[in-house]
Amino acid sequence: MTTLKHYLQFTDLNADEYAYLFERAALIKKKFKAYDKHHPLVDRTLAMIFEKASTRTRVSFEAGMYQLGGSVVHLTTGDSQLGRAEPIEDSAKVISRMTDLVMIRTYEQAKIERFAANSRVPVINGLTNEYHPCQILADIFTFIEHRGPKDGTGNLTDCLKGKTVAWVGDGNNMANTWVQAASLLGFKVHVSTPRGYEIDEKLAAGAHGISADSYQFFSNPMEACRGADLVTTDVWTSMGYEAENEARKKAFADWCVDTEMMAAAQPDALFMHCLPAHRGEEVEADVIDGPQSVVWDEAENRMHVQKALMEYLLLGRVA
Numbered sequence: 514m515t516t517l518k519h520y521l522q523f524t525d526l527n528a529d530e531y532a533y534l535f536e537r538a539a540l541i542k543k544k545f546k547a548y549d550k551h552h553p554l555v556d557r558t559l560a561m562i563f564e565k566a567s568t569r570t571r572v573s574f575e576a577g578m579y580q581l582g583g584s585v586v587h588l589t590t591g592d593s594q595l596g597r598a599e600p601i602e603d604s605a606k607v608i609s610r611m612t613d614l615v616m617i618r619t620y621e622q623a624k625i626e627r628f629a630a631n632s633r634v635p636v637i638n639g640l641t642n643e644y645h646p647c648q649i650l651a652d653i654f655t656f657i658e659h660r661g662p663k664d665g666t667g668n669l670t671d672c673l674k675g676k677t678v679a680w681v682g683d684g685n686n687m688a689n690t691w692v693q694a695a696s697l698l699g700f701k702v703h704v705s706t707p708r709g710y711e712i713d714e715k716l717a718a719g720a721h722g723i724s725a726d727s728y729q730f731f732s733n734p735m736e737a738c739r740g741a742d743l744v745t746t747d748v749w750t751s752m753g754y755e756a757e758n759e760a761r762k763k764a765f766a767d768w769c770v771d772t773e774m775m776a777a778a779q780p781d782a783l784f785m786h787c788l789p790a791h792r793g794e795e796v797e798a799d800v801i802d803g804p805q806s807v808v809w810d811e812a813e814n815r816m817h818v819q820k821a822l823m824e825y826l827l828l829g830r831v832a
């Protein structure tokens with residue numbers, strides 16, 4: 514029996530645990546590609562609660578849990594009592610008596626924290642307004658695959674040390690999580706957002722604070738990209754902010770990742786986007802569909818890293 518551990522924000526695990534998880538994800542991915550059975554979670558059930566839409570998170574968690582030998586229960590606000598005002602605390606007590614693990618995609622971070630405080634089983638953040646830790650887990654694993662040690666040995670997170678990630682766009686859940694990851698794993702994030710859409714530094718810092726040399730703000734997105742090893746962006750309007758769409762389209766017009774911005778980055782810089790993407794808005798088609806883009810690996814890797822995460826939260830270190 515492992516101690517109860519939740520994954521509600523990136524800072525819930527430490528650098529040592531990340532090094533283990535990335536190594537484990539690489540092994541789990543290799544087994545998946547070879548059709549080699551890996552069933553550590555037989556008889557375990559994952560409850561997935563979606564209060565917002567999803568393609569990647571739904572498929573990666575559901576397929577991933579079955580591949581680990583377990584099963585899933587899928588709930589949405591519309592088809593459960595969550596949408597009829599049953600208190601989140603009561604829902605947590607009930608759902609966590611019948612399942613072994615819970616993944617939640619919702620609005621306020623406070624809601625997932627209230628759920629976790631009343632849960633008997635680990636809770637995973639599948640995206641909130643404030644954070645998207647599973648996505649950054651996949652993004653960093655993808656960076657390691659492309660830029661890490663070719664033989665896959667050694668501390669896999671070492672390849673991130675001293676590297677620069679350029680974030681171009683909204684100061685949203687993804688941006689906050691990148692800032693957390695940079696402080697924890699020893700790389701730097703250059704953030705460029707339009708005025709009024711900056712990250713909330715207190716929120717991004719979480720409980721551990723932001724180390725001064727891991728975060729820098731740029732009002733000019735081109736400057737943020739200069740010399741970067743990875744350029745990344747996200748939709749201008751996140752789920753839950755649709756009413757601001759027209760105002761955002763105007764404010765973000767200069768925050769479209771184009772070939773010029775990619776040219777300002779390192780010649781071998783990678784491009785990432787958590788998807789879904791809007792070509793012609795936050796990214797030019799030539800960039801997302803171009804040779805530096807690794808967005809399809811990034812999307813696939815959601816499943817492999819989350820399988821490693823679920824295994825870790827339920828069984829602890831197994832290797």
Ligand code: CP
Pocket residue numbers: 566567568569570571640648787788789
């Ligand atoms: N990137 C991501 O979380 O995608 P979905 O919204 O499709 O789950």
Ligand code: NVA
Pocket residue numbers: 640641685686687747748750751752787788789
């Ligand atoms: N920032 C986006 C990410 C979608 C995966 C949103 O919250 O809608």
